[in-house]
Amino acid sequence: MNKQMKIALTAIVAFVSVYFGCRKDPVSEKKSLAFRTNKLVIIVVDGPRYTETWGLTGRPLIPHRSEMLREGVLCTQFYNNGYCFTNAGHSAITTGVYQNINNSGLEYPQNPSIFQYWLKFTGSSSSKAWVIATKDKLEILSDCLDPEWQGKYRPMTNCGTAGLGSGYRQDTTTLRIVESTLSLQKPQMMLINFKQPDAAAHAADSLAYIQGIEDTDNYVWQIWQQIQADPFYRDQTTMIVTNDHGRHTAGHLDGYVSHTDTCDGCKHIEFFAMGPDFKKNHICSQPHEQIDITQTVAHLMGFRMPTANGRIMTEIFK
Ligand SMILES: [Zn+2]
Ligand SMILES: [Zn+2]
Numbered sequence: 001m002n003k004q005m006k007i008a009l010t011a012i013v014a015f016v017s018v019y020f021g022c023r024k025d026p027v028s029e030k031k032s033l034a035f036r037t038n039k040l041v042i043i044v045v046d047g048p049r050y051t052e053t054w055g056l057t058g059r060p061l062i063p064h065r066s067e068m069l070r071e072g073v074l075c076t077q078f079y080n081n082g083y084c085f086t087n088a089g090h091s092a093i094t095t096g097v098y099q100n101i102n103n104s105g106l107e108y109p110q111n112p113s114i115f116q117y118w119l120k121f122t123g124s125s126s127s128k129a130w131v132i133a134t135k136d137k138l139e140i141l142s143d144c145l146d147p148e149w150q151g152k153y154r155p156m157t158n159c160g161t162a163g164l165g166s167g168y169r170q171d172t173t174t175l176r177i178v179e180s181t182l183s184l185q186k187p188q189m190m191l192i193n194f195k196q197p198d199a200a201a202h203a204a205d206s207l208a209y210i211q212g213i214e215d216t217d218n219y220v221w222q223i224w225q226q227i228q229a230d231p232f233y234r235d236q237t238t239m240i241v242t243n244d245h246g247r248h249t250a251g252h253l254d255g256y257v258s259h260t261d262t263c264d265g266c267k268h269i270e271f272f273a274m275g276p277d278f279k280k281n282h283i284c285s286q287p288h289e290q291i292d293i294t295q296t297v298a299h300l301m302g303f304r305m306p307t308a309n310g311r312i313m314t315e316i317f318k
Contacts, residue, residue, distance in 0.1 A: 036276035037300045039188045039237040042293070043223065044090060045216045046135070047198030047259055049247045050268040052213055061213040064221035065241065065272055070281050072274035073316045077287045080245050084259050084266040086198070087137060089244025089290065094141050094191065096294030096308025105137025105164050109144045111307045114297050115155035116144065118189050121303040127185050129155035133193035134174045136160020136167055141191065146307070155189070168195050171212075175219050179226060186232055189301070193244075194219060201247060204257045224274065238275030238300055240293060245269065275300075278316050288313055 045053075052061055054074060059066040080089055082098025087105065092098050094113040101107050115129040122128075131141045139159040144150060158177050160166045171194045178192055196212025220241055227233040247256045249265030259266045271288060277300060291310030298305045299312045 035300055035302070036236050037238045039233055040190070040240070040275075040297055040301055041223065041227070041237065042093065042191045042240045042242065042297070043220055044093065044191065044193045044242055044244055045197070045213075045220070045270070046086060046193060046195050046243070047201065047245055047247055048213050048216075048243060048270070049249075049256060049265050050270060051250070051265070052197075052210070052256075053270050054272070055268075061210060062217040064217045068221070068224065068274060069272070069283075072272060072280065073278045073282045073284060075271035075284045075286075075288050075313070075316070077285055078242075078269055078271035079267045079287070079289045080243075080269055081267065081289045082291075084245035084261065086135065086244050087140060090138055090141055090191075090193065092290045093242065093244075093293050095144070096291045096305055096310045098291065098309075101140075103137070105140055108140045108150075110146060112144045112146055112149040112153075112305075113141060113155075114294060114301075114305065115142070115189055115191075116149055116153040117298065117303050117305050118301055119153040119155065122188075124188065126154060126156050128187050129189040130181055130185070130187045131155055131157045131159065131191050132174060132178050132181060133157075133159040133191075134169055134171050134195040135193055136162075136164055136169075138193050139164040156185075156187075159193075168199065171196055171215065171219065175222065178223060182223075182226055182230070182233070192223070198259075201256050202258070204254075206256065209256060235276050238273065238277065240297075241270060241272040242290070242293060243269040273316065277318055279318055282316065284313075284316050286315060 082092050083100050085103040087101050087103045091109040095109050095111040097111045136159050139157050142154050142157045161169050194216045197209045200208030200212045227237050245259045246266050247259045249263045252263050294308045295310040296313045
């Protein structure tokens with residue numbers, strides 16, 4: 001090869017590597033400048049009242065989260081400003097829109113979800129996004145009725161005993177499935193639902209309600225331990241712990257047993273988050289609401305959600 005050919009070849013190689021180097025991953029290039037988060041897990045503890053979680057003096061029922069706050073962020077004024085039911089609360093989180101949706105799993109959300117937007121944006125396979133829920137009816141979070149999105153970019157699901165219409169299972173089963181999915185499938189987006197303490201409260205079993213708050217606190221801790229023990233997730237994963245709704249304020253209607261309306265007990269919920277991009281040991285007392293999770297997740301993961309309402313919770317970022 002003569003000198004001119006060598007120069008030409010070198011130029012071609014340089015062009016190709018620069019071209020493909022830039023073209024290959026513009027998102028992660030951009031993201032790497034902004035956020036370290038590239039995986040995200042949302043855990044929805046179904047229906048505890050704020051006065052039994054973070055609002056209880058000394059936080060005796062959530063000792064793990066209370067300890068984890070040293071590495072995380074708590075919003076003390078966080079609300080479901082939409083409909084205080086399970087499917088409405090969950091779909092508000094995943095779509096960023098409050099919708100008075102059927103609560104039995106008979107209706108899909110109108111708007112596309114964080115999973116659909118993320119799968120479309122990244123071109124990832126569906127096994128990289130999961131909805132894992134004790135309640136079978138939450139399988140509706142995997143799709144929507146928007147004709148542009150319906151049936152497309154759907155996350156994988158593992159809900160209830162055997163999918164939509166099959167009934168609830170045990171939260172311990174959900175925890176086991178979460179653990180195996182994280183280790184085998186390596187998803188980058190996941191929403192988890194635990195049916196307790198909600199299911200015990202509806203049965204008016206106050207001891208089991210309290211136990212459900214303690215148990216789910218333990219599950220949150222176990223999931224975070226697994227995340228931080230795995231090099232694929234460690235220091236690049238955001239975990240958000242929240243609720244779909246609270247329960248009636250003590251003394252209002254049947255108190256902790258039910259939830260339906262706009263009393264403070266039903267609306268006031270938890271927002272706790274940990275991850276490489278959040279402040280540590282930080283308590284945010286500015287008012288925020290459920291649909292702010294959606295925009296905050298999209299912002300962290302580097303995509304936009306024009307159909308979602310809500311606002312990015314910028315003050316909790318480092
Ligand atoms: Zn619920
Ligand atoms: Zn209420």
